[in-house]
Amino acid sequence: MNTVIFILAAYLIGSVSFAVLTSKMFGLPDPRTFGSKNPGATNVLRTGKKLAAAVTLLGDGAKGWLAVFLALRLAPTYGLDETAVAASAIAVFLGHAYPVFFGFHGGKGVATVLGILLALNPWLGLAALATWLLATYMFRISSLSALIAAAFTPFYGWLWLKSGVLVAAVAALSLLLMWRHKSNIQNLLSGKEHAIGKTQPGDAPPQ
Template sequence: MITDSLLILGAYLLGSISSAIIVCRIMGLPDPRSQGSNNPGATNVLRIGGKKAAAITLLGDSLKGLLPMVAAHLLGASALVLALTGMAAFLGHLYPLFFRFKGGKGVATALGVQFGLHWGIGLAVALIWLFIAKVVNISSLSALVSMALAPLIVWVIWPETELVVMQIVMSSILFWRHRSNIQNLLQGAEGTIANQDNSEDK
């Protein structure tokens, strides 16, 4: 019981480490909370710092979800503890203790949780994201479609109630965090991935 509690707490604390803010500080870039979309995530880092900074941020955010899930598996955690660990890492990214509870939108961390839960789940969600991104060239729409389908993917690959509920909650929160993007999509004003890479050489 104590091990489970420490695992969940550790997942939240790891999730609270903002890759975007740290990467921008190390690379001498503007604070992502004050530039672009003001969101400390990989897409905004791409906008203000280019591909290299965005790739490092994406990797860091993904690892925050992946590593706690791997640790939970190694410790033989139950489905409930796996679900709580994944949610803790995800919520840590969204509401980080170390950065005044103002975090990113959670797509990369959610994907890390999915890969850590089961490689097949993560791969399926990632492939859907890549396919939609290739077709429409819009990051937010790719995230919304892939995460909308994620609960079904979890149910097909690992139909444990706790895990399916975890993914439903995560997907619902992701949609809420993307509400401004959804409004832009409805108005035809959402930027494309190509247009977000306009500061690569800055």
């Protein structure tokens, strides 16, 4: 029963969409209505409001970190092991991807996964972040950078996590992240995915 409570709490934390809330706070259009229609920092950035995008990025990362941090600290108190932590990590991601508060239309989860990884092990999170930054510098395509980082992250988890259950959770998160990018993968294969900073018709938010 306690594990179910942990999962539910993590899912609800993940369901807070910082892209939508931040856009409202800054008087911006709903990010689900323009560009990629993805409620995430990259789409918020298409409005030209860098501060709003930064707040979205930090908020989405923080909720992933918070859910796992609380699970790590509280699980032993309730007689739970790493399984509850792993379940909480996946639940907060699913909350972000399919938020109950926003019609189950959520983001792709890159920042949230980074927050999860930082909570599990700072070196794990930093390694994933460094991979994303390097790929971004090389290719200038946000989705491709996320996919490359996701591909390497299970290996980083194997290096820095002592629990096989947590390594499995990290691998599952990487696969889920790739699944959430399936439309981007199709665009990459067809040459339609555009670089950071370059806009296409329909990317601009409604005025």
